[in-house]
Amino acid sequence: MPASETRKNLLRHLPKVDQVLASPEVASLRGRVPILLIKAAVREEIDRTRQMIQAGGITDPAEFTGDVVARRAADRALKGNMPSLRRVINATGVVIHTNLGRSPLPDSAIRQVAMAASGYSTLEYDLEAGKRGSRDDLIEGLLCRVTGAEAATVVNNNAAAVMLVLNTLASGRGAVVSRGELVEIGGSFRIPDVMAASGARLVEVGTTNRTRVEDYRKAIGEDIALLLKVHTSNYRIVGFAEEAEIRDLVELGREKKIPVMVDLGSGCLIDMRVLGLSHQEPTVSDVLDSGVDVVTFSGDKLLGGPQAGIIVGRSDTLERIRKSPMKRALRVGKLTLSALEAVLKAYLEPETAVDRIPTLRMIAADRKAIGQRARRFASRLADLPVRVSLMAGKSKVGGGALPLEELPTVLIALEADGLSAQDLEARLRGQEPPVVGRIVGDRLCLDLRTVPSRELGELERAIRGAVLNAET
């Protein structure tokens, strides 16, 4: 029989959509997986099988009985029904991991978000007056309290905050920035590009490694609307380097009647020494104290809250920013506002703030405590066919904050016979919930700094699954 005849014959054995849908395996998904996803998965699986037959990849009808196709279709439907934004266990030790969603929220913030999400709220409603209120009022008082600012507002993220301030204060005019501060944060945030999109003209001064206040002064011609200082966040210029002091820029700005803006990036609210860090960063209040007109920073970096861009500063400057039509386009929703409010409240109790805000708690965790947890956890893996060892390592703050700060930690290194570190890493990513670790040398390493105790059971199960090769 010619090959085309054989294929036609085989295609006659292909199960029908209704038959697969009625199979126990697929029928049992009803109620758990939306019907349209189930039907699509069944059709896709039958189509795939048909193509395999036509391409000569399947020659035996036993390989595509109704049962076999049903099992594959059910798998496909279950996979397709997983949320695309999935929870993962972050065992990388990078605390503010931008690819993994930056800061996990404190419990108080999670409760506030659930409250705001589940019903109506006073988002823009003044209960006392019984009429329309402003969403900015919900959070402005708190922001002023924790930063010492006169006025404050919140937008979608810090990139939006920078864009909005530049657009409001310097659109069609010049903004002066040091060549040493033309940063790229990643994810397409580059100061020159943001500046161009905002309508402000970039006026570069100084050199990559050295910029003095005199350089700014020389650049001030007729059409300069703003002096901008940008925190270099994810890099440092070391060696023969110099930058203008914020205080000196403020003095120059006052003399020339030009506002001064600082994009702090991460923007911390508390003294970093409380977290046991060696590098000192100016807090938002420190920067405001030096007389700067407006400061922008992220909500989900060192602050430890939801994605947001926070703008604080002088009342008259904030008033102009609030009136911009761009502000309306960049504003945040009720879920962000309620989460941010809860996180900011935690800062009002300085004794417990570090403990209650997960990002700060994880940064502050010391090597000894992590080592004890790692040892206890390692003993739970004793029966597995893996070599488990503990080794000294470094965690990272991440999020472009404090790039030079290396947090001493204890890593759990795993080695399994017949599996490369890359294999093991990939298998851990394939578990549910997926585990993201990192490879150091030729070993897969897990850093418990970023794994809260309540996730250790799942982490253990994932390692078992990965080592014993049981996909979950």
Ligand SMILES: *Cc1c(COP(=O)(O)O)cnc(C)c1O
């Ligand atoms: C991170 C960062 C930004 C961008 O903030 P997002 O909240 O990620 O939008 C802008 N400027 C600086 C200096 C930063 O470090």
